[in-house]
Amino acid sequence: MTASSTPLVALEDVHLSFGANEVLKGIDLTVARGEAVSIIGPSGSGKSTILRCINALLAPSRGRITVNGVRVDALRSEAERIALRKRIGIVFQQYNLFPHLTVLDNITIAPIRILKENRAAAESHARALLERVRLADKVAAYPGQLSGGQQQRVAIARALAMRPDLVLFDEVTSALDPETVGEVLAVIRGLVREGMTSLLVTHEMRFAEEISDKVVFTENGRIVEEGPPAQIFHRSGNPRIRQFVRGLGAREAVQPGEGI
Amino acid sequence: MQDAIRGFIALAGQVGLNFDFLASPFELRMWLDGMGTTLVLVALTLPLSLAGGVVLAAALTSGRPWLAGPARAYVELTRNTPTLVQLMFTVLVVNMLISQALGGAQNNPFGAYFWLVAVVSLHVAAFHAEALRGGIEAVPAATVEAARGLGFSRLEVLRVVELPLALRTALPAIVNNLVNLVKLTTIGYAVAVNEITYASLMIWTQRDNVVELMIVLLLFFSLINLAVARIGAFVERRLAVPGFGQ
Numbered sequence: 193m194t195a196s197s198t199p200l201v202a203l204e205d206v207h208l209s210f211g212a213n214e215v216l217k218g219i220d221l222t223v224a225r226g227e228a229v230s231i232i233g234p235s236g237s238g239k240s241t242i243l244r245c246i247n248a249l250l251a252p253s254r255g256r257i258t259v260n261g262v263r264v265d266a267l268r269s270e271a272e273r274i275a276l277r278k279r280i281g282i283v284f285q286q287y288n289l290f291p292h293l294t295v296l297d298n299i300t301i302a303p304i305r306i307l308k309e310n311r312a313a314a315e316s317h318a319r320a321l322l323e324r325v326r327l328a329d330k331v332a333a334y335p336g337q338l339s340g341g342q343q344q345r346v347a348i349a350r351a352l353a354m355r356p357d358l359v360l361f362d363e364v365t366s367a368l369d370p371e372t373v374g375e376v377l378a379v380i381r382g383l384v385r386e387g388m389t390s391l392l393v394t395h396e397m398r399f400a401e402e403i404s405d406k407v408v409f410t411e412n413g414r415i416v417e418e419g420p421p422a423q424i425f426h427r428s429g430n431p432r433i434r435q436f437v438r439g440l441g442a443r444e445a446v447q448p449g450e451g452i
Numbered sequence: 453m454q455d456a457i458r459g460f461i462a463l464a465g466q467v468g469l470n471f472d473f474l475a476s477p478f479e480l481r482m483w484l485d486g487m488g489t490t491l492v493l494v495a496l497t498l499p500l501s502l503a504g505g506v507v508l509a510a511a512l513t514s515g516r517p518w519l520a521g522p523a524r525a526y527v528e529l530t531r532n533t534p535t536l537v538q539l540m541f542t543v544l545v546v547n548m549l550i551s552q553a554l555g556g557a558q559n560n561p562f563g564a565y566f567w568l569v570a571v572v573s574l575h576v577a578a579f580h581a582e583a584l585r586g587g588i589e590a591v592p593a594a595t596v597e598a599a600r601g602l603g604f605s606r607l608e609v610l611r612v613v614e615l616p617l618a619l620r621t622a623l624p625a626i627v628n629n630l631v632n633l634v635k636l637t638t639i640g641y642a643v644a645v646n647e648i649t650y651a652s653l654m655i656w657t658q659r660d661n662v663v664e665l666m667i668v669l670l671l672f673f674s675l676i677n678l679a680v681a682r683i684g685a686f687v688e689r690r691l692a693v694p695g696f697g698q
Contacts, residue, residue, distance in 0.1 A: 282601040292617055
């Protein structure tokens, strides 16, 4: 985990509104190369919106966003935004695989069509990625034939197939049942250990504490506190954060076997 | 061949059906030409209507007013007016204006046949477009977002994700439209294109054998549309995806 002097991702005073609803009210955030940063906070606090601003799926109304030296907020053409998105992987809560394509085609379609990789190279890379997410036997399956956890691991492989500089994880375990959460988190843990720059929005507090170099707590479109995991989870002076962390931690502890 | 035709005429005569015209080489050729013309019309208008439908659906769902607006206006105009009137209008008015502009009908490359193909294809294209638009709008926004997040352009998202999924949803409606398209080629009789209904009309006005030719007409179109429906069902099976839309 080598943090270079200039961050890979930098947000400065980012504001965004949907109509009269101000979702982001001045976000400052940096992610260094090779770093894993987790964003936690209550639902509706703007966490997912931050991720969508970074890969230009949403445009901020004010503020500066820099990714790898590129001013994202200044991008005007679709071609420029596409060039940016090619370098940034994103994994969603609902997997969002292409239902009409096999697992292999889901992973290879973007490298073949966007990066112009030849099919053989794209497929061998895809097979290696499937090996890594332990789904090598599902090459020919369709998303509808897979469990949620399996689909999410394919979605991670699809993002990695573009050889991104950065991967955004948007509550990727929130739609999964407790038993399959672990298999997805194991894949992400492996990526982070290898130094893949990762920005995660998550409700998995223990996981965030374990893998993150930095944790950011957001509420109502603002960053309330950021710091090393130990500080946010155990030594925060902010009663709201202590309450939030304790509340989720308690719910997590109940999960295995004790549910009805 | 002559013997076979004579045998058939005699056999039909025994059950009271008058197929005497088959013995006239002139009428026989006109009748067979009519069948051939209808088949060629179907072979031309069917793919043209599909291509037009895809382009119109893309325009309708583009989110760009300068594309979606004219496409919407065209769809409404063609859906809400009789196809026969559209055909008359193009042949009698548009074609005449083109002739005038080019300094006489002899310089006009277009004729009734061209306008028949154009009107039928573009008319049915409007119906395809509406079916496909429904399918495109049924693709979850999150799936489109995932494609854009990977770096696909809007046009590629349409081609790689939205259209393949929309086609699966819209296929039953599209096959319906194609069955109608086959029948719609018969309006060619109104502008003297020698398709099978026009050829039959020419024969029965001379022979008074309406019932006989009607039987053949109905069988002929039934067979074409049976084939269209079977091909549609085959494509539907081929495109079926496990765990999607079932």
